[in-house]
Amino acid sequence: MSEILLQLERLEVVYHRVVTAIQGVSLEVRRGQIVALLGTNGAGKTTTLRAISGFLGLDGARVTDGRITHCGEAIENRLPYEVTARGIVLVPERDKIFENLTVAENLEANVPRSRVDREGLEAVVYEYFPPLQRLKDREAGYLSGGERQMLGIASALMCSPDLLLIDELSLGLAPLMVLDLMDRLRGIRDRLGMTILLVEQNAQVALEIADYAYVLENGRVALEGSREQLSQNREIREFYLGQGQAGRRSYRDLKQYRPRRRWFG
Numbered sequence: 001m002s003e004i005l006l007q008l009e010r011l012e013v014v015y016h017r018v019v020t021a022i023q024g025v026s027l028e029v030r031r032g033q034i035v036a037l038l039g040t041n042g043a044g045k046t047t048t049l050r051a052i053s054g055f056l057g058l059d060g061a062r063v064t065d066g067r068i069t070h071c072g073e074a075i076e077n078r079l080p081y082e083v084t085a086r087g088i089v090l091v092p093e094r095d096k097i098f099e100n101l102t103v104a105e106n107l108e109a110n111v112p113r114s115r116v117d118r119e120g121l122e123a124v125v126y127e128y129f130p131p132l133q134r135l136k137d138r139e140a141g142y143l144s145g146g147e148r149q150m151l152g153i154a155s156a157l158m159c160s161p162d163l164l165l166i167d168e169l170s171l172g173l174a175p176l177m178v179l180d181l182m183d184r185l186r187g188i189r190d191r192l193g194m195t196i197l198l199v200e201q202n203a204q205v206a207l208e209i210a211d212y213a214y215v216l217e218n219g220r221v222a223l224e225g226s227r228e229q230l231s232q233n234r235e236i237r238e239f240y241l242g243q244g245q246a247g248r249r250s251y252r253d254l255k256q257y258r259p260r261r262r263w264f265g
């Protein structure tokens with residue numbers, strides 16, 4: 001098994017000193033893996049990504065307990081640029097692109113100043129996202145949702161990451177576009193050796209692409225397992241994949257107060 005690249009141990013995050021958003025979250029991401037964080041609205045997925053990427057501070061939040069380690073070094077409550085400098089890069093939300101800049105200018109804007117090989121990076125990015133090359137002179141404000149998502153991932157790649165953090169890859173995108181993006185992400189992982197931590201509400205998408213997944217409920221890890229384990233889990237099938245008899249009852253209602261379980265495999 002590959003080395004642990006990122007580890008969260010009993011992490012607690014509090015917003016504005018009063019709202020505890022996640023409590024005792026532990027997870028690990030091994031080098032070269034695609035790991036998914038699943039969960040319903042408000043489960044704490046985005047907060048977890050913000051804690052890792054250092055963006056918590058912008059929302060008046062802090063890691064108040066536990067640890068985040070990257071390559072064995074503690075990184076909780078660091079500033080975003082410090083985390084990015086370590087090769088951990090958050091893919092910006094789709095509305096966080098520079099709408100008045102062209103696609104090429106957006107990519108350029110994400111290259112750290114010290115980096116010299118802009119053309120080399122751009123060539124890699126266009127290899128994985130050929131549609132962006134075709135659109136490189138188009139203002140980003142005119143891109144479709146899928147093209148914006150590509151630009152977000154491509155912009156993150158311009159920072160030469162080791163670990164990509166992606167929030168809601170599939171949200172609001174047509175199924176064919178989601179499949180296309182998943183293929184590209186697999187290519188990026190397989191050929192560039194990148195590690196990916198993906199937040200998804202759509203379990204079908206996540207379990208299609210992830211090697212391992214964690215299910216967050218009410219700020220805690222409720223379930224975890226490999227793709228195969230979770231795909232065969234009855235509760236996941238019923239409440240996340242819509243393959244069961246439980247009708248429209250919410251997974252959250254049924255999972256509340258259940259102890260955490262773990263599969264070793």
Ligand code: ATP
Nearest residue numbers: 015019021039040041042043044045046047048059
């Ligand atoms: P969603 O998919 O809806 O964003 P999520 O799983 O990503 O859900 P978070 O956004 O991390 O969940 O929210 C976790 C908890 O933290 C929720 O109870 C939410 O209300 C709270 N929270 C999130 N952002 C803030 C904020 N800026 N200030 C106060 N509380 C917040």
